[in-house]
Amino acid sequence: MIFQLGGTLLDACVLAVLNQEDTYGYVLTQRVREIVDISESTLYPVLRRLQKDGCLTTYDEPYQGRNRRYYRITELGKNRLDSYKSEWTDYKDKVDQVLLGGKRGE
Amino acid sequence: MNRYEFIGELRNRLKRLPAEEQQEAINYYEEYFDEAAIGYAPINLNEIGRPAVIASEILAQTAIRHVETYPKSPKSNASAIGLIIVAILGAPIAFPLALALVAVVCALIAAIGAVVLALCLTIVALGISGVAMLVVGFIKLAVEPATGVVFIGMAMLFIGITLLVIVVIQQLLTRALPTVIYGVRNILGHNKKEEKR
Structure with missing residues (x-):
């Protein structure tokens, strides 16, 4: 992917994946890496920040004698995801207008 | 660098955080390496990323939160400034900056x-x-x-x-x-x- 994605879009992607189902760090990272070119260790600071902001909670589940820490989106997180979605739609429309040559004001 | 050196460097760079915060970060990466079935062999830092970058990011977050939580206490400002300096110096690009x-x-x-x-x-x-x-x-x-x-x-x-x-x-x-x-x-x-x- 040649387009660079910034921090906010990364937040939005994490929230969107978690909005579908609760999951743990490894799977979350793989899902986000499908669309954003990040290194595998990048998500922890993002998750930590979203958790401190109250957008995520965590719970542990045992798996093969060790723990998996699952992340779950909160109501606040869902609200934030909604506002990201509408911002994204606005932005995408504007980019389409310029890049694909649509008409202004339609 | 293998996963143990990775965890060791991360722990070292997060020394200034409260113990439970350090442990949470380390638990996350231990779990991650287990899930990815990464063992003793050297890891590919281009894929995984560097502990210095992660630690910098976490310390910077902590500093920002610190200032936002206690905006008027000079004590918290001093420790936030300390954290920011450590966060900047911890980043791999920081050496020339530190020299300057x-x-x-x-x-x-x-x-x-x-x-x-x-x-x-x-x-x-x-x-x-x-x-x-x-x-x-x-x-x-x-x-x-x-x-x-x-x-x-x-x-x-x-x-x-x-x-x-x-x-x-x-x-x-x-x-x-x-x-x-x-x-x-x-x-x-x-x-x-x-x-x-």
């Missing part, structure tokens, strides 16, 4: 030192010439009273300025300098205390 910072500080100290030295020398010269003119004035007084009086007057002026400036310098040394030293020690001392925790 040290150079700037050295240049600043040298410049201040030069100004102070020049001031002191000027005052010494002024004092010496004042005393010399006083002597000349008294000698001239017998031969040419008017010239003698002018010399004595100028001598008094020089000596007066010298004494005044000496008082100012003395005040600066006894009052301003301890304040500066105290301030610097406050920032550094506070950080040291946090590191030990």
Whole structure:
């Protein structure tokens, strides 16, 4: 992917994946890496920040004698995801207008 | 670098955080390496990323949160500044930046030192010439009273300025300098205390 994605879009992607189902760090990272070119260790600071902001909670589940820490989106997180979605739609429309040559004001 | 060195470096760089925060970060990466079935073999840092970058990011977040939570406490500002400096210095690109910072500080100290030295020398010269003119004035007084009086007057002026400036310098040394030293020690001392925790 040649387009660079910034921090906010990364937040939005994490929230969107978690909005579908609760999951743990490894799977979350793989899902986000499908669309954003990040290194595998990048998500922890993002998750930590979203958790401190109250957008995520965590719970542990045992798996093969060790723990998996699952992340779950909160109501606040869902609200934030909604506002990201509408911002994204606005932005995408504007980019389409310029890049694909649509008409202004339609 | 293998996963154990990765965890070790991360732990080392997060030393300034509370113990449970360090542990949570380490647990996350231990779990991640387990899930990815990464063992003793060296890991590909281009894929995984560097612990220094992660630690920088976490420390920067902590500093920002600190300032936002207690905006008006100078103590929290000092420790936030400390965290920010550590966060910047921890980043891999930081070495040239740190070098530049040290150079700037050295240049600043040298410049201040030069100004102070020049001031002191000027005052010494002024004092010496004042005393010399006083002597000349008294000698001239017998031969040419008017010239003698002018010399004595100028001598008094020089000596007066010298004494005044000496008082100012003395005040600066006894009052301003301890304040500066105290301030610097406050920032550094506070950080040291946090590191030990």
